[in-house]
Amino acid sequence: MYGSNAKIDYYYIVAAAGIGKRMGLSYPKQFLEVDGKPIFIKTLEVIEKNHRVTGIVVVTNKEYIYEVEKMCKTFKITKLIEVVSGGNERQDSIYNALQKIPKDSIIGVQDGVRPFIEDRYIEDSYTVLxxxxxxxxxxxxxxxxxxxxxxxxxxxxxxxPKRDFLFAAQTPQVFRGEILHRSYEIARKQKFLGTDDSSLVEKAGGSVGTLAGSYKNIKITTPEDLLIFSKENIKGVKNK
Known part of the structure; x- marks a missing residue:
C-alpha cells in the first residue's frame, strides 16, 4: 500500500489540552489570542489549507469541547472531524484522538500551541513516507x-554528548497509522510514558527519520516565548 502512487488518507491530531499555569493565565494557553485569533486556530489554519490533509481531530480539556467546536466553526476549520476530550497526560489525549482515525492512513500529530508550523512540514513528511x-x-x-x-x-x-548527533524534536511528527496505533496500544499495556509520539514508535521497534524544521517553530509555553510576537498583537497576557 505505502510507496505506491495511490493516495493515502492523511489525518492530523492537534493537541490543544494544555493549561495556562506557566503562562500566568486563568484559562488554557491555547486560547491566548494573537492577531485576533486563538493560538490553536492559527495552527489549525495551516493544516486546513494543505491539500493532502483529509481530516483533523482536535483534543482539548473536556470542559472546553463546545468552545473549541464553536471557534473552529467561526474560523472555518472545515476539515474538523471531531473534538475529543483529553486525558491526564498528553499521551492519554493523543490515544483518545487516535480512536477516531483509521489505521490505514498517515497520521500527523501537532502541538496546538506551536503556531509556526509550515506547510512544507506537512507536505514533505507525507512525501517522505x-x-x-x-x-x-x-x-x-x-x-x-x-x-x-x-x-x-x-x-x-x-x-x-557529541552535539553533532543531537536533534531537538518539534512537531509535526508524522507516522504510518498502523504502527502509531500499535505503539500507543503497547505503551498503554506496558504503562510506558514517553516524552513524545516518536518515543513510543521507537520503543515498539519502529524506524523514524528526521526532517529539518526551524528554530522559529517554538512551542508557546512561558511568557518569554511571546517575545516572538509583536506586543500589540497579543491579547490576554500582561507584558512585563
Whole structure:
C-alpha cells in the first residue's frame, strides 16, 4: 500500500489540552489570542489549507469541547472531524484522538500551541513516507545549538554528548497509522510514558527519520516565548 502512487488518507491530531499555569493565565494557553485569533486556530489554519490533509481531530480539556467546536466553526476549520476530550497526560489525549482515525492512513500529530508550523512540514513528511518504505515515521526538528550535559543523581555532570548527533524534536511528527496505533496500544499495556509520539514508535521497534524544521517553530509555553510576537498583537497576557 505505502510507496505506491495511490493516495493515502492523511489525518492530523492537534493537541490543544494544555493549561495556562506557566503562562500566568486563568484559562488554557491555547486560547491566548494573537492577531485576533486563538493560538490553536492559527495552527489549525495551516493544516486546513494543505491539500493532502483529509481530516483533523482536535483534543482539548473536556470542559472546553463546545468552545473549541464553536471557534473552529467561526474560523472555518472545515476539515474538523471531531473534538475529543483529553486525558491526564498528553499521551492519554493523543490515544483518545487516535480512536477516531483509521489505521490505514498517515497520521500527523501537532502541538496546538506551536503556531509556526509550515506547510512544507506537512507536505514533505507525507512525501517522505510515501517514497521511503524503510521509515515508519518522520519527526520535524532542528540541530541542538547549545552544548548538552547529562547529569547524575547528585547533579554532577556525567557526560557531554557529541552535539553533532543531537536533534531537538518539534512537531509535526508524522507516522504510518498502523504502527502509531500499535505503539500507543503497547505503551498503554506496558504503562510506558514517553516524552513524545516518536518515543513510543521507537520503543515498539519502529524506524523514524528526521526532517529539518526551524528554530522559529517554538512551542508557546512561558511568557518569554511571546517575545516572538509583536506586543500589540497579543491579547490576554500582561507584558512585563
Amino acid at each position: 510515501m517514497e521511503r518504505t524503510d521509515l515508519d515515521g518522520v519527526v520535524i526538528g532542528v540541530p541542538v545549538k547549545d552544548t548538552i550535559k547529562v547529569m547524575d543523581s547528585d547533579g554532577k555532570i556525567a557526560q557531554t
